[in-house]
Amino acid sequence: MKPSPTSARSEERRVGQERRSRGPPYQEKNKPWFPKAHYALGLVHARNRRFTDAVEELKLAVRMDRYDYEAHIALGLLYKKEFAGAEDAAAIDHLKRALVLRPDLNNLHLLLGELYARSDRDLARRHYELFLQNAADDDPERERAQTALKNLSHELRVEDPLFEIQPPTDLRRLDPGLQRMINEAYLRHEDDDDWDQAERILEEASAHLRRAAELGSRNARFHLASLLWEENELREAAAQLDLYISEAGPYDLFYDRALLLRGAMDTLFTRIYLVAGGVLLSLLTILGVLIFRRLRGASLDQLLARAPKSFPEVARILSLIRHEILKHNTAFLVDVGRALEFDEADAEVRAAIVARRLFGGGSGRKGRAKVELASSSRDQGIYGRFLGYVLELEKVGRAHGVTLNLQRKDPIFSPMVRAFEDLRVLGEIQEGRGDLRSRKLELAQRLTRSGNELGRRAFERLSSLIQTLCVVDVTPTMIREVFGLVAAESQFARAQIAEVEVAGEGAKIRVFRTDLEDILTNVLRNSLHSSVLYGPSPTQIGVDLVTECDEITGLTTLAIRIKDRSSEQLSDEMLRGRYVERGMG
Structure with missing residues (x-):
């Protein structure tokens, strides 16, 4: 049987009065998760800038769980940041309670010092000194605390402190095993100089931090990101820090430090990208220059077509190449190659003479000058003279406004250069860097191939070109x-x-x-x-x-x-x- 609407409303009012009469102890006893709901709702109100509702929800969370240090920190930061000093006393009260619950959170001393700086300079100085005493040397907040402490008083305190500050011994919320591992790692590195063992211990500690972060601890995630950053695991550190920033808010203890660390990461990543981009640009530039040098320039035919006035000088140089280089110094290459192939008696001597004539050197004296030792075979002998004539042709081209690239683009000179380079092994043997006897067949093939190219085909091409330049059909x-x-x-x-x-x-x-x-x-x-x-x-x-x-x-x-x-x-x-x-x- 369905009750009437009046009866239903009466029953709802009765149940509500009963719940209110039981109050928070009943809720805390039967629903332990409920304080966290108020805490989360308070953070949501704060991010939406509904500060009054945020304060009410956080106060309710604190009343329901007096040991929730995160709620005390959030409420203290909310009073500190958003109420322009009107609620400094309340902010100090909640942050002091959080410090009692978590004495290992050293940043609370810095926050209390900033709050006391508005009302009690001695207490502010004491908290700044406590922070500096417990902070690491590379803590990014040290400079901020030192500056604030200096601003409190520019005079040195000569009297002894009222009491000696002892380091916190009761780390209630920090896993003792994790703390022991971190301490052991630093001792290994500082005292024993055993970095490998210290690194292994820190890896185990990072595993604990990673597990805590997966279970929902935002502070553990921030410490994990900081540890990864110190170990130069940049990408994973950035990923963990981004997760922390997305999960945390302005009223979390390490949120401001996380933003500073994120800025440092962005700066470093920007430098890395700039350096990598510069290196990549340099490589591409070098590659482009090499490609441009290979593809740029003109052949000899293009020079003659663009600058007919260069005919006499070009013909003179070509005649010298044909006469001095090809006719008198390459015509016998095929004969020497054939002698090596059939293992004639004087084949090795003739090959040595060819090497000496083509690439210079070969005097056999041990006391040669350093200049001769450092000089390339490209600058000696017949091959060096040939390259000298090539340079003269390039000078003629530049005089007529044409850049030549004979070694790569000219159909006559490019095969000649390759043929000379194919015989470079003779120069190595002449300098004692190779064994002639074990490479006779290979040398015979190279000599025959280069002899046909230089002594026959190149000679014919140059003769035809010279005739074209010097003979006119009237x-x-x-x-x-x-x-x-x-x-x-x-x-x-x-x-x-x-x-x-x-x-x-x-x-x-x-x-x-x-x-x-x-x-x-x-x-x-x-x-x-x-x-x-x-x-x-x-x-x-x-x-x-x-x-x-x-x-x-x-x-x-x-x-x-x-x-x-x-x-x-x-x-x-x-x-x-x-x-x-x-x-x-």
Whole structure:
């Protein structure tokens, strides 16, 4: 049978009156977890800045459990931080009770010193001194306490203290086994200098702290984070400290220290990231420079295409390489390789001579200068001369605004450099760093391969390139191109100039193209200028390409004859005295 609403309300009022009459002792006896609920609710109100409700809940938690040091600390910090000094007495009372319950919490002395500094300087000084006496040398709060103590009085206290402060002996809330392990670890390190044993003991202590943190002790989690930080386990220390900061609040004992430690971690991590980023950037820069050096630059063909004026100098250097390097010093490499392969009598002597000629040294004297010992084989012998010619070509390129990379990008010089490098083992044997007898077959293959490259293929490529530079095919098309450039000059802008008439087929002649073009341009300019002044209009120029052969020597020559209709009489003296812009000056 369901009771009426009036009866139900009456029953609820009766039950409530009975519970209130029994009061907190009944709740504490039958529900021991209930004080923690009020404590947690008080922290929630404090974080939401409902300080009056927070004070009521924390007071209720303290009345229900007088030994809850965390509630006393939270209430004391709430009075200290949020009531602007109006409740300093209450804050001191609760923090002193917490200190009685937990004399090992040294930070309470610092908080009490800050509170007493507003009312009783002697008590404040006493608590600061107690804190400094028990704090570790590397405690981050030491400087704060020392500064506060100095601010209390700048005069030294000469009288003896009223009583000698004894270290706390009753560590009620700290596991004695854990305290013993920590003390033993420090003794091992300080007295016995046995860091390995101390580290092992601290690892066991950290296991206890980790277990306590897992069971919900926020203080243990903070101490675990500090211990991991001191042991340079940075990532795990940061993770544990972040957990502590997320679980704790401004009214926990170590919350402010945790924020300072987090700031120190952030600073260190920032430095590590900057250093790592700098190292990575340096490595990437070095890698980029190496790649750029390998890919940058131009080949010899690109230099010749961009700077035709470099033809004579390039041809001179190429001729020296072909004559001094390839013709006289690499043509016999295949023969020496074959001698080694068939184990001829003088094969080893010939290989030694080749090594001496290619890479220098080999005098056999023990008292060589340190400079010779330190110098590379790349700078000695035929190979060193070859690299010197390569440097000369690079200088020519720079003089014409082109950066050459012959050793990596040029199809002629790159195989030559590889062939010389393939023979470097000969230089090592010549210096006594290898055994010739045990490597005959390998050396024979290297000599044959490099001999074919240097003595045949490279020689043919250089000869073809030199011929391209020094031999010009004079054709009617070439004559018309040069004439077109002359006729387009500004001094002939108003003249009526007809197309040039070219007779003959021309021939190939041995001359640099740029030199021939300069000569032909000057002659055509001279003839065209005279025709414009003294000849009929429109001005017309003719060119005959005549091939002449000497019947005695068999030497064939090409004559380029310029014809015009100018009535001006020219002589050698007139040509030599003319201005340059008149042509042939």
